[in-house]
Amino acid sequence: MGGDLRPGGLPGGPDTAGTRPGDGPRPAGTPKAVGVVWGLLVLNTLGSAGAKTIVPLPRSLIQLVTMGALVAAFALALALNLRLRIRPGAFVFLLTLLLVPSVISSATLESGFGALFRCARLALFVGTLWLLSRWWDGGLTFVRHHIRMYFAVLGSVAAGAIISPGAALPDLYGGRLVGALWPLTPPQIGQYAAVIIGLTVLLVLGRRTDRASAAAVIVPALVLLALTHTRTATLGLLIGLALAIGSLVLTSAAARRFFAWAVLGAVVAVVGFGAAVQAWFLRGQSQEYFTSLTGREKVWDALLAAPRTTSEQVFGTGLGDKSFGGLPIDNSWLAVYHEQGLLGVALVATVIAVLAGVALLRPPSLSRACAIFLISYCAIASYTEAGLGDASPYLLHLAVAASLLAAPAAAAPLPTPEVPRRRIPRWARSRSEVT
Template sequence: MSAIASIGARLAGDAGGRRVVSPERRRRRRVQAVWGLLILNVLTFFPGAPHLLPIPGMVGKLIAQASLPAALLLVLSVNRPARIRPSVWIFLVALLAAESLLASIGAEFLFGALFRAARLFLFVAVLWLLTPWWTRRDMLLLRTHLMFLWIVLGSVLLGVLVAPGVALTDDRLGGILWPIPPTQVGHYAAVATGLTTVLWLSGLLRRNLALISVLLAVPVLLLTHTRTALVALVAGVVVGGLSLFMSRARVRKSFAIGLAFFTVGALTLGSVVTTWLARGQDTEDLAALTGRRMVWESILAAPRSTFETLFGFGLSNKSFNGLPIDSNWLGTYYDIGLVGVAINVAMLLFLLTAAWFRPQGPRRALALFLVVYCVVASFTESGLSDASPYLLELTLAASLVYSGNSREGVR
């Protein structure tokens, strides 16, 4: 009878008419808040980008940076006493953080390099303290990530409605309520589209909801003119979908329809697609990868000692001589050397191997999408060696392929 009374009280509220929130729900909300703070931390404030709200640059950066220690305090409040799960992935990321600290000690801009290394250490600590929630059957962290991606995209769409001229500066869509460059908006739209698609292919998301989500996210991606995100999205969905091909009739049917649309589109809309991909650039610009090749060649030609070759020059803002590096592999080589590149390779190989040996199902498909997306994007985007959205998404992939028993997860 006491159990029945407890359930009744939980549903109907207490005697005062207030709604009773179960401890499990409070824990879940705090975990979601921790993940949201991590996303805010990597949602870098770009004061030079067009934006509407009168937020001073220092205030915006302070909000983004202060969210990380806030996330640490909050996760310690919900993971009490502190419990962690052993994880090869977390070990590799922690090793990357330790190597970045070693490289930053002798950096030219010592304070900035040490600050970024300390931030990476703190970031890894929060991720480690979230490992007890990796094995939940409801994939809480992944669904939370998707929810916050839609909050970010919602702010972008609201900015378009309020001031379309500002949001579409240079004909590329960016965030203007919180200044987000078009490349990052494209990244968030592509990941949201891919996760939604794979969840629907897995039978974990209703068709109407998935359709509405894709119809909103894909135009956002196209308006950003971010080619890397589009190519990575297609590659990730194809690989993730193929992992479900034999077990899901929905996947086989969707792939057949998609192939038919692709064939018809290639025959009828080839010139439109070519124009979109060219983005107003001539052959010389495309061959130079929009100026990236010049920066990459300069990095490779820069003189360095044996120590700098192995361990790099310390964590930077991913720029070289004032120009963005725009490559994870060249950025990692410049910042933390060949050792850092080797750790990055080990991180990706571990996730791919773990996904390969994971039983066929939604978790494996979602993890493969995230890993393939990050691998493709890494050639013209940076972020695998620093606190970034890419590191968050690869951590999600690690949680999906974790070999622990789901019944042991925190409830």
């Protein structure tokens, strides 16, 4: 990715003074290593379970790499912020509170020692976000880091598809695109593609990147999204972009033009290619299977019907692998209820509500639009994807939204130089007194 997606946006260097609309002033000397920390967090949240890769990778090796990335991210963030300067905010504070039901429920070892290990992982993850909060200033720095890192992940997916199309489009997943170099599932790839497409579109509308650089990101990401046949990611992208661009319509002519063309394109697609769009969404499934959310409702009903003690209802059963009865839960709210109880559900709901409320109260800007897109995408995806209660890409998306909604750091006032007082000779002083 080249062009204007590098730090600084438009030609002419970085906007350290915050003179461009939508970009708040950045702390002087923001280390480039902050992007490395963000990349390590992205690597940690890729997961260790997925499709079979071209070169078989032991799950223990993948877990060692991902956990090592988290430890390295925390250590590097601590080295960059040795004075522990943080920006207090509701988002990271609520995630810290989420550790309480996680530890209480995991301490019973009902989910095994792995639950305590996952608590330690969540604690390191949240601690790294605390350390990075020093550089959350309402600017687009973390948006650019986010796009770059996930574009690199999608680059590995594309490389795997070129090297071995059979492994990248296996029959086990119905011919949907998977990660052939790193074990990534179709929903993961669809999520990463949808998020960077939406953010890049908003950067174009805000004139923070040129169209050639944006096309180099959007076009291949759209191809990968189409190959995954991921309905949740597609709907999240469309609805999230509609809400984000809608927040700019009153202040941006480019947003109004894009919105009008998007509506026209949607009408043409439905009228002219309705059958193809329907076939893409059904993925060869029956209408009944589609309406039951590919069998997810059976797992949800069983989870809600399972008997629970009062402690399990309040604090959950401990951090696990987001499954019930050996089947994936695929719903963030039910996964949080199962593992962190009603207290966890209340905290996660508060996180979403606080971020959404702050976004609505902010004046129209590009930063606000990007935050609205990320918040709405996570809220939509939470219905059929798990991850809001544990270290995951969804929490990284919300962390970027929190960085966009942070108030710009107040610039320290320049010290006023003290003018030395002129000494008046004694003879002159006495004459002036006489006069």
